[in-house]
Each structure stands twice: as structure tokens, then as C-alpha cells.
Amino acid sequence: MPKLRGVLLDLDGTLANTEDYLFLYAKNQKVENLVEYKLYEYLRPILKVISWEEFIELYSRAMKEIKAELVGTAAAHSRYLYLQKTLELCGINFVPDIIQRGTDFYFDEVLRRTTLYPGVIEVLKALKYNQLKTCMVTDMPVDAQIKKIRKLGIMKYIDYLVTSEEAGADKPHQEQGLLALTKLHLRQEEVIMIGNNPKTDVELAYRLGIKSILFDPRGLYKNKKGKETHYTQDFLDVPKFLGITLQKFSRKKLLIIDFVGTLTNEKQMIADILCAFVHKDSALVSAEYQLFRQGQITEPEFWYRLGVGDIKKAHRAIDAAVTIRSSVVALLTRLKKRFTLVLLTDFPGQWGREIMKNRGIAKHFSLMIFGGDSQFTKPDSRLFGYVLSKFPDINPENATIIDDTPAALASGRDLLMQTILVENEKTIHTVFVPDSVVKNILEAEKILEKSEKLNE
Numbered sequence: 001m002p003k004l005r006g007v008l009l010d011l012d013g014t015l016a017n018t019e020d021y022l023f024l025y026a027k028n029q030k031v032e033n034l035v036e037y038k039l040y041e042y043l044r045p046i047l048k049v050i051s052w053e054e055f056i057e058l059y060s061r062a063m064k065e066i067k068a069e070l071v072g073t074a075a076a077h078s079r080y081l082y083l084q085k086t087l088e089l090c091g092i093n094f095v096p097d098i099i100q101r102g103t104d105f106y107f108d109e110v111l112r113r114t115t116l117y118p119g120v121i122e123v124l125k126a127l128k129y130n131q132l133k134t135c136m137v138t139d140m141p142v143d144a145q146i147k148k149i150r151k152l153g154i155m156k157y158i159d160y161l162v163t164s165e166e167a168g169a170d171k172p173h174q175e176q177g178l179l180a181l182t183k184l185h186l187r188q189e190e191v192i193m194i195g196n197n198p199k200t201d202v203e204l205a206y207r208l209g210i211k212s213i214l215f216d217p218r219g220l221y222k223n224k225k226g227k228e229t230h231y232t233q234d235f236l237d238v239p240k241f242l243g244i245t246l247q248k249f250s251r252k253k254l255l256i257i258d259f260v261g262t263l264t265n266e267k268q269m270i271a272d273i274l275c276a277f278v279h280k281d282s283a284l285v286s287a288e289y290q291l292f293r294q295g296q297i298t299e300p301e302f303w304y305r306l307g308v309g310d311i312k313k314a315h316r317a318i319d320a321a322v323t324i325r326s327s328v329v330a331l332l333t334r335l336k337k338r339f340t341l342v343l344l345t346d347f348p349g350q351w352g353r354e355i356m357k358n359r360g361i362a363k364h365f366s367l368m369i370f371g372g373d374s375q376f377t378k379p380d381s382r383l384f385g386y387v388l389s390k391f392p393d394i395n396p397e398n399a400t401i402i403d404d405t406p407a408a409l410a411s412g413r414d415l416l417m418q419t420i421l422v423e424n425e426k427t428i429h430t431v432f433v434p435d436s437v438v439k440n441i442l443e444a445e446k447i448l449e450k451s452e453k454l455n456e
Contacts, residue, residue: 006133006186010195062086074165119236124157130244135160135180172203249395259345261404265323273321278306293371332364346371381411406432
């Protein structure tokens with residue numbers, strides 16, 4: 001059975017209580033607590049003699065007519081259209097200012113009340129800690145949903161967003177689900193859908209051949225077994241359906257540091273050193289080095305293919321060519337008092353361990369991972385997952401990566417780690433934006449200190 005690699009998430013009524021104060025859903029709420037009632041009070045100066053009962057009847061009629069006219073589209077959820085239609089039914093001519101301000105007021109009321117359901121933030125964190133990609137799949141217009149996501153503070157836990165506005169159709173039409181799979185680069189059997197509506201969320205999953213979890217916080221379907229794979233009224237049940245656990249962490253902090261270009265003065269220096277030593281074409285040397293670094297050939301094979309017979313002499317040449325940035329040893333001494341330090345590099349261990357020992361650096365690290373120590377190499381996010389597995393008591397959000405490669409930092413960010421780029425003239429830039437940028441690792445200390453103060 002394929003391993004689960006992604007989760008599709010509904011927003012309204014699943015992650016957040018955005019439906020709990022709406023007339024259509026909040027059957028047990030007092031009238032004065034309803035968002036629509038607050039809207040009625042806001043509009044009362046223009047509605048004049050129209051009562052609340054008359055207003056909500058006309059508003060409900062307007063919503064029903066708009067949904068029928070625009071069925072299956074994002075516009076069918078437009079509160080602008082609902083209010084415009086309501087005012088028309090009240091006999092009030094087109095008043096764009098009132099429509100705009102009234103709709104803004106409506107969403108302000110929704111956002112003011114919007115909170116996550118119990119357990120949601122813990123589960124979202126667990127998804128990221130377990131390297132599961134997330135895509136929010138929702139019927140509402142994108143601007144409304146982005147406002148909710150920002151209010152809830154869950155941006156960093158959501159990798160992608162798909163709305164009916166983007167996909168061109170509401171759930172349960174397959175367009176949203178197919179677009180989500182495309183963004184995630186995953187197959188149906190590798191994802192699961194979590195939602196609160198059997199007719200939209202569960203039905204979408206069913207049509208796509210995706211497993212689903214029906215989250216039912218109000219207990220509306222507890223005695224109605226449907227097409228869902230799993231059912232729960234408690235969001236904290238989700239991890240057991242996914243085969244993952246909620247973790248408890250210590251207050252320790254983890255600092256993962258790159259070697260070449262970060263601790264050293266050389267930028268991508270291994271190719272330059274090797275070329276100077278073996279007097280071969282740089283493309284050939286780089287190709288052979290990649291094979292060796294990835295464990296596809298042994299070290300003796302590597303040197304043989306480059307025409308080098310004296311391996312010890314080669315080691316001495318590499319050792320002599322590596323220079324550590326000034327004050328690095330003193331910096332590591334200070335950082336070790338506040339962080340658990342990990343060296344993470346693709347630099348071959350056969351060369352690196354001796355260099356680290358000779359420079360007096362090795363003793364500062366709780367763990368050193370060189371090329372070949374793991375089956376993964378940078379920028380594979382699984383390499384960072386491997387590091388985290390060695391420190392299960394440390395929260396990934398309390399981990400920081402310092403590296404001169406944006407692609408490696410991006411993989412760490414996927415696991416909620418903080419990122420600091422050591423930029424140099426050979427940095428290969430991507431679309432990734434790190435949390436901080438420095439010219440050398442010594443500058444990173446101030447950033448780390450500032451981050452610690454913010455988190456106190």
C-alpha cells in the first residue's frame with residue numbers, strides 16, 4: 001500500500017468555526033449572536049421599517065436564488081451578490097457604497113469570531129513534522145479564504161491553496177481535487193481528504209478514489225454512516241487515522257550548520273581543490289565527485305577514475321586547502337551553550353571528519369552527518385527529517401538551519417525550521433526567500449539572539 005504523503009483540508013467548519021455563527025448552520029445560537037443579525041443591525045438605517053424576520057427571509061431567498069443561478073461556481077458564495085440581491089428584494093435601488101461597506105462589515109464580523117477548533121493546531125504541526133504536504137481545498141472565493149487563513153495564523157502549515165474560484169467549480173466536482181493533486185505532485189492513493197461535509201468533501205474524495213475523514217464537530221452525522229473512510233467528532237483523532245503521533249517536546253533548540261561555504265572560507269571549494277590536484281577537466285571531476293558523494297562509487301574507485309594513486313597524499317592536499325572562517329571556533333563555543341549543534345554536509349566523511357578534528361571543531365557538535373552517512377543528500381527534505389529523528393524531543397519549530405544553499409534551506413522550511421542563508425558570490429538563487437540573509441556565519445549570532453528574545 002502506498003505511503004500517505006499528503007492531506008487535503010477543508011477550511012470552513014473543519015479547521016475553523018466560521019460556520020458556527022451563520023444563520024444557515026447555527027440552529028442553536030441566539031439570534032443576537034448571528035453574523036446576519038449583526039449585518040441587519042448595521043443596515044437598519046437604510047432598511048428602516050423592515051424587521052429582522054423579514055430581512056433574514058429575504059436574505060435567505062437571495063442566497064438561494066444566487067446559488068441556483070451560479071450553481072457550482074465560486075461566485076455562488078459571493079456575499080456581495082447576496083447583499084445586492086437582498087437590497088433589490090427590499091425595493092432598494094443599486095447602492096454600491098452600502099453593498100461594499102455592508103459586505104466588509106459582514107466579513108469583519110466573521111473574522112472577529114473565527115477560531116480554530118480544539119486540536120487543529122496540534123494536528124497541523126504534526127502533519128508538517130511528519131513531512132506530509134498539505135493543500136487547502138475550499139469553495140469560497142480566494143480573498144475571503146486568505147483573510148481567514150491569516151486571521152487563524154496557519155499560513156506556514158498550509159503548502160497550497162485551491163479554491164473553486166481557481167478551479168472553476170465547487171466541490172464535489174473533481175476539478176478542485178485534481179488541481180490539488182497537481183500542485184502536490186501526488187497520486188490519489190497518496191493523499192487523504194479531511195472535511196466536515198459528506199455532500200462536498202467526502203463526495204469529492206469518493207469520486208477521486210481518495211480516502212476521507214469526516215470531521216463532525218456538531219455531531220450532525222454520528223448515526224449516519226456514509227462514504228467516508230473514517231469518522232470523528234474530535235480533531236485529535238486525525239493522527240491515528242494517518243498513522244502518526246502527536247509529540248511532546250522539550251524547550252531545547254537545535255542549530256543545523258552546513259560546512260563548505262558556511263564554516264569554511266571556500267565557496268563550493270571542493271571542485272576547485274580537486275581540479276587543481278588532479279589536473280582534469282572540471283566537468284569530469286564534478287561528475288565523478290557526484291557519483292562518489294552519492295555513494296555510487298567507492299573512494300578508491302573515485303581516485304582511480306581521476307588517475308590518482310596516492311590516496312593519503314590526496315587527503316593531505318584537501319586538508320591543507322580547507323580554511324575555516326576566523327572566529328568560528330569561538331562562535332561555536334558560545335552557540336553550544338544555547339543550542340544542540342549539528343553539522344550537516346554532503347562533504348565526504350572520509351575527508352571531513354579528519355578536517356573537523358584537526359581544526360578543533362568536531363567536539364562542539366552533538367552530531368555530524370557527512371555525505372554517505374545517510375541515504376539522502378541535500379536538498380532532499382528527508383535528510384532534514386532524518387536529523388530531526390535523532391532529536392525526537394526537539395520541536396522542529398525550535399530548529400534553525402544555516403546554509404549557503406537556498407534549495408537546502410527550502411527543504412528545511414518544509415519542516416517548519418527557521419532558515420538563515422549565508423550568501424556569497426557563488427550562491428545559486430532560487431525563488432525561495434529565507435528568513436534571514438547574512439554574508440558570513442558570524443553575523444548569524446545576532447539573528448539567533450533576536451529570535452530567542454522574541455520567543456521568550
